[in-house]
Amino acid sequence: MEEISVITAVLHPLRRRILYYLRLHGASQVTVLARGLDAQVGSISHHLRMMERAAVVERADAPDGDGRASWWTLSREKLSWSSADFDDSPADALLAREAERQNIRGQIERLQRYRRRPDDEIAEYQAFSTDTIGWATPDELRDLQARVTRTLDEWRDAVDTGDGRHREPVFFFAHGFPTEI
Template identity: 35%
Template sequence: MAEIRDEAVLKAVAHPLRRRILDNLRVDGPSMPSALARATGQAVANVSHHLRVLAEAGLVEEAPELARNRKEHWWRMGDPRLTWDPANFSPEAAEAADAIGLQRQIDLINTWLGSPASRTEPWVHSAIAADFWLRLSPQELAELGAELEAVVLKYRNRPEREDREPVFLMSRGFPARP
């Protein structure tokens, strides 16, 4: 897992389009700017600019071995798992990154809920939405997070099959009052 410690890198990740580009590279693997532009509804030049910003931040890299000719420019992610400790950054930078991440999650949820697939088989009974109230210490919450990550990693990087689609899984745990 790559831990972000530099505020410039955190700012690079916090941009909404860059988050979408990273998500596409996580799910679909290496890609060219033209394919990422189609996937995000952006101009190729705009996507290319944001790929360069992500590359300067060390989050993506060129994959020249995938190019069939000198006109093709392929990009891939380094480590697809990114984390950061808000205590390492200014409160403003950490809040901005968290807000962009949360908005991305909300956008994905709203897109799913607005899609016909959310109300039809086979996904209508497969999709999960759950919330729980637990009484935990900070250490217990950290342990729960590690256990959940271990379960999720068991399902990561499964080979493609006709019945498998990209699935977004979200979990959050934090102290709160009802």
């Protein structure tokens, strides 16, 4: 279970973008992050410090040994939570539910931005949508989450980014939840 401080540290949309950038590109300088995310250096530094307090990112040594530049890296690979994890604390449960809402909103906005891109920009990539419905106990739903996460990790880790082929960042999201028919 995540600490609520970690969840609130990654709520801000720019912080999520920083995490995605570091996941895709590895350790980066503040100025490179600012340029890559079209943000001010001071803003990036502020958000990095907020996430550092929650142990989501950490300072990194410069690859060239130059200590004058500020380098940052992820201090963990994944974040996962459910608002149900915080049922014993109404205030924390409220924050966790808001984090879930913001995640969903951000995921839908990302999909909508993709759909607005001109066809000739995305012709090579065939996006997909998938869903299903079935029966599950709470334990079986947790098992599904673990299986999907393992599959995504295996897929991501199997891609050889050093082979010289052109790649675009790919975003995948799925939700599994009890529903009514």
